[in-house]
Amino acid sequence: MFNALNRFISRLDGEPAPAARENHGAFGFQVLRNTNPQLAIEPWFDFVVGINGRMIDDSDPRLFAQEVRNCAGSSVMLGLWSAKGQRTRALHIPVPADTASLGLTLQWTPLAVVSNIWHVLDVPPNSPADVAGLLPYSDYILGTPEGVLHGEGGLSELVEDHIGRPLRLYVYNNEYNVTREVTIQPSRDWGGEGALGCVLGYGALHRLPAPLSEPVHAPGETMFDGDLAAAAAGQAGFMPAAGGVVPPVAATPPPPSSSADFLVPAQMVDAQTAPVSAPPRSKKKERPHHGAPNLMDDYFKEQEKKSRELDNAPSRTNSPLPPPPKGGPPRGGPPRTASVPPKEEGGE
Structure with missing residues (x-):
């Protein structure tokens, strides 16, 4: 697949x-x-x-x-x-x-042209690739001095032409960030599959990664530099709560960037021009934001609605009447009929 x-x-x-x-x-x-x-x-x-x-x-x-x-x-x-x-x-x-x-x-x-790269994924022991010193998951075959490789089948065609003969390959290692020349002798009699004896990956999922020494970019990039933050905190220092007025710290503007990068970051708001406190909110109802919709909230609401429909859960708006209280008839028992006392017959 x-x-x-x-x-x-x-x-x-x-x-x-x-x-x-x-x-x-x-x-x-x-x-x-x-x-x-x-x-x-x-x-x-x-x-x-x-x-x-x-x-x-x-x-x-x-x-x-x-x-x-x-x-x-x-x-x-x-x-x-x-x-x-x-x-x-x-x-x-x-x-x-x-x-x-x-x-x-x-x-x-x-x-x-740099997409014609083969990623070494697995190297079985005692295979021609293992004898040549290819390292799994960190070696990338770039080319060969024997000729130009075109397409995914370019390397396999070259290997077929060098069965039983030494073949020189240019190999780049990502962990050490070095390129070396490797001499391998393809063979089908080494006891395994393939003439090289290694599993190779080709395509967009096997492009050359950035060296491990370079900083990591998003996701997981460094948002704040701790050293710069510590240095700024050390310069400002801690002032006691009780005492004189804290003198204002002069904010020096950042130096102009010397690198003309193709992506220009957004400018930060100056500390002197930033408002000290937010204006008081009015008692009126806040207007809804017209920004980008929160897709995750909409997704959770939709799933919650489907779950309620499947569970036949009653909604808050159309809730049925509550059931009668449990415990049988009232404590006083059933209502008694009023008895009329019999009339007394008077004797003479």
């Missing part, structure tokens, strides 16, 4: 929608070589998709080189898309005035 789901998702990935094509153009300059060790740019994993705040939609390398030369003596901002976690970041790079070169070797490549 999961293999069929992966194949279906891979077909969707192979035919990107127009909206997805507009997101980073679905193309970019893939970094093939980085000769500047001071640049935090990884070959093969990083794609240059923007420059100086504009997305790159033209494959002409001369336009890109001219934009870099225009920033000679200052810095250029590159928008980088990483295959690790499929994230975008901005990087400011100083451009030398004499050479006007970044030391990068780039190639115009579709971003979908």
Whole structure:
């Protein structure tokens, strides 16, 4: 079932929608070589998709080189898309005035090329994958120097051509964040299933994750930094309840952000302009909010209504009359009939 789901998702990935094509153009300059060790740019994993705040939609390398030369003596901002976690970041790079070169070797490549990745899920003992040193659940097969792999069946076709012969593979490990070359010899006589002897995953569920050293994004992201909060509390200090007037603390505005991120967070309200106390509420009935409906509340109300209908539970509006009190007839017993005393006959 999961293999069929992966194949279906891979077909969707192979035919990107127009909206997805507009997101980073679905193309970019893939970094093939980085000769500047001071640049935090990884070959093969990083794609240059923007420059100086504009997305790159033209494959002409001369336009890109001219934009870099225009920033000679200052810095250029590159928008980088990483295959690790499929994230975008901005990087400011100083451009030398004499050479006007970044030391990068780039190639115009579709971003979908990094989807041809095979995730090593299970490695049985004494299998060719185990002998080669593949690690389960943390290794990803990126490619091979023997040729280019296209599609889900590209690796299996290459393995069939190397039965009984050594095959070199480029393998990335997520736990150690390193890429190494592994030599494996496919065989069908090792005593198990498959020529490689390992279970592989392919498709959208097996993309390259972000390195473990990077901060975790939502859900579970860090909402507040404890160190900054502790430092702010230490600067303000604790003032005694009884004493003089507490001097106001001058609020320094936050420094301007140096990174030109593609997502700009909402601005926080300044402490000096924020109201000290909320205005008193009027005695009139508050108007209902016109914001987004609470879907969870509506869902619970709907389920409660269905449950009451199934249980034939009486509602509050149309409740029947209460049953008569228990305990039999009244304490005085049944009503007695009034007896008329007989008339006395008078004698003479």
